[in-house]
Amino acid sequence: MRAYRLTAVTGGFRLDLRHEPAPQPEPGQAVVRIRAVSLNYRDLVMRQGQYGGAAANKIPCSDGAGDVVAVGDGVTRVKVGDRVAGIFMQRWISGPPTPDGNRSALGGDLDGMLAEQVALSEHGLVKAPDHLSFEEAATLPCAAVTAWHALVERGKLVAGQTVLVLGTGGVSMFAAQIARAAGARVIATSGAAAKIARLRDLGFTDTVNYNDTPDWDKAVKSMTAGRGVDHVVEVGGNTIEKSLKSAAVGGHIAQIGVVAGRDLGMNPFSIVLKNLTMSGIYVGSREHFERMNSFFTLHRIHPVISGNFGFEEAGAAFAHMEAAKHFGKIVIRI
Ligand SMILES: NC(=O)c1ccc[n+]([C@@H]2O[C@H](COP(=O)([O-])OP(=O)(O)OC[C@H]3O[C@@H](n4cnc5c(N)ncnc54)[C@H](OP(=O)(O)O)[C@@H]3O)[C@@H](O)[C@H]2O)c1
Incomplete structure (x- = not known):
C-alpha cells in the first residue's frame, strides 16, 4: 500500500x-x-x-x-x-x-x-x-468536531442567539452550518468578495468583508443594534481584540486558532467588564463527535x-x- x-x-x-x-x-x-x-x-x-x-x-x-x-x-x-x-x-x-x-x-x-x-x-x-x-x-474529525464542541458542548448555544464566524475556512463554515441548524443567527466575515458572494449563495446573508471594513467589530455591533453577538468562533488569534469588542455582555468566546497571527495584544479588561466567558477549545472527544453526527444526520447537514x-x-x-x-x-x- x-x-x-x-x-x-x-x-x-x-x-x-x-x-x-x-x-x-x-x-x-x-x-x-x-x-x-x-x-x-x-x-x-x-x-x-x-x-x-x-x-x-x-x-x-x-x-x-x-x-x-x-x-x-x-x-x-x-x-x-x-x-x-x-x-x-x-x-x-x-x-x-x-x-x-x-x-x-x-x-x-x-x-x-x-x-x-x-x-x-x-x-x-x-x-x-x-x-x-x-x-x-x-x-468531520477536526474542524466540525471543534465547531460543535465550541458552540454546543461548551457554548450551550440555543435558538435565537447570534454567532459570529471569522473567515470561510473549515472550522468557520461548520460553525455557521451548526449555528443555523440550531436556530441561531449567523454573522460571517471574509476577506474576499468572491467568498462573501458564496456565503450569500448559501443563505448566510449577514456578512462583513474584513478587508473592506477593517473596523469589522463596529459593523458587527451595528448589525446587532449595538448589543453584540452571543458567541464568537475565534479562529484568527490576532483578531481577538475585535472579537472581544464584537461580543455582547455575558457572551462567549471560543478561542480556537491563529490564522491571522499569534501576537494577540489584547486588553483583558473587556473580558472582565463584559462578564465574558472564554473557552479554550482543542477539538473534542469521540462522544462529542457522535452527538454531532446525530445532529448532522437529523438536519441533513452536508x-x-x-x-x-x-x-x-x-x-x-x-x-x-x-x-x-x-x-x-x-x-x-x-
Ligand atoms: N483548537 C482546535 O482544536 C482547532 C481545530 C481546528 C482548527 N484550529 C485552528 O483554527 C484555525 C482555522 O482552522 P481551519 O482548518 O478552519 O483553517 P482554514 O480552513 O485554513 O481557514 C483559513 C481561512 O481563514 C480565514 N482568515 C485568514 N486570515 C483571517 C483574518 N485575518 N480574519 C478572519 N479570517 C481570516 C480565511 O478566510 P477568508 O478567505 O474567507 O477570509 C482563510 O481562508 C487555525 O488556526 C487552526 O489551527 C484549531
Missing part, C-alpha cells in the same frame, strides 16, 4: 509517497481502507515545521474516512464493511480532556490518515453518517467542500490551502 510520510528538510517537511507493507490488525484494532482525507490548517503548519511535536517520518493528516477491511481479535465496535471516520484524539473517548488524550492526535502524536490503509484502535473510530459520502465524512484533489496531488492540495483559495474544506480522494 502507499502512504505519504513527512521527511525533514530545511524549513519544514517534504511529503514523500512511499510503498509500505499493508497494516495488519492487532488485537482490538481495525484496518480501514481510507477513501478520502481532508486537510486542516494544522496539517499545513505541521508541514511547515511550526507545530512542534514529532512530525518527522509520520504519516500526516488527522482526518480521514473509509471502510473497515479487517478486524483484530476481540473487536466488537466495528465490523468489516462499516463506513467509519477516525477520531482526532485517539484516546479522548468521553468526559473531560486528559493529558494522555491530548497526546493521542492523529497526524502528529500518532501516524495520520494520508495513506491507502491504516490500523486504528476500534475505540478510535466513529460510524460515518449514512447521508454523507466518504469525502464528506472525511471533513459539509462545504471547495477543493477536491487526487491522492497523487496531495502536494497541490497543501498548496491550495496555503494560498487560502479554499472555501470550507479541501479533500484528497484516495
Whole structure:
C-alpha cells in the first residue's frame, strides 16, 4: 500500500509517497481502507515545521474516512464493511480532556490518515453518517468536531442567539452550518468578495468583508443594534481584540486558532467588564463527535467542500490551502 510520510528538510517537511507493507490488525484494532482525507490548517503548519511535536517520518493528516477491511481479535465496535471516520484524539473517548488524550492526535502524536490503509484502535473510530459520502465524512474529525464542541458542548448555544464566524475556512463554515441548524443567527466575515458572494449563495446573508471594513467589530455591533453577538468562533488569534469588542455582555468566546497571527495584544479588561466567558477549545472527544453526527444526520447537514484533489496531488492540495483559495474544506480522494 502507499502512504505519504513527512521527511525533514530545511524549513519544514517534504511529503514523500512511499510503498509500505499493508497494516495488519492487532488485537482490538481495525484496518480501514481510507477513501478520502481532508486537510486542516494544522496539517499545513505541521508541514511547515511550526507545530512542534514529532512530525518527522509520520504519516500526516488527522482526518480521514473509509471502510473497515479487517478486524483484530476481540473487536466488537466495528465490523468489516462499516463506513467509519477516525477520531482526532485517539484516546479522548468521553468526559473531560486528559493529558494522555491530548497526546493521542492523529497526524502528529500518532501516524495520520494520508495513506491507502491504516490500523486504528476500534475505540478510535466513529460510524460515518449514512447521508454523507466518504469525502464528506472525511471533513468531520477536526474542524466540525471543534465547531460543535465550541458552540454546543461548551457554548450551550440555543435558538435565537447570534454567532459570529471569522473567515470561510473549515472550522468557520461548520460553525455557521451548526449555528443555523440550531436556530441561531449567523454573522460571517471574509476577506474576499468572491467568498462573501458564496456565503450569500448559501443563505448566510449577514456578512462583513474584513478587508473592506477593517473596523469589522463596529459593523458587527451595528448589525446587532449595538448589543453584540452571543458567541464568537475565534479562529484568527490576532483578531481577538475585535472579537472581544464584537461580543455582547455575558457572551462567549471560543478561542480556537491563529490564522491571522499569534501576537494577540489584547486588553483583558473587556473580558472582565463584559462578564465574558472564554473557552479554550482543542477539538473534542469521540462522544462529542457522535452527538454531532446525530445532529448532522437529523438536519441533513452536508459539509462545504471547495477543493477536491487526487491522492497523487496531495502536494497541490497543501498548496491550495496555503494560498487560502479554499472555501470550507479541501479533500484528497484516495
Ligand atoms: N483548537 C482546535 O482544536 C482547532 C481545530 C481546528 C482548527 N484550529 C485552528 O483554527 C484555525 C482555522 O482552522 P481551519 O482548518 O478552519 O483553517 P482554514 O480552513 O485554513 O481557514 C483559513 C481561512 O481563514 C480565514 N482568515 C485568514 N486570515 C483571517 C483574518 N485575518 N480574519 C478572519 N479570517 C481570516 C480565511 O478566510 P477568508 O478567505 O474567507 O477570509 C482563510 O481562508 C487555525 O488556526 C487552526 O489551527 C484549531
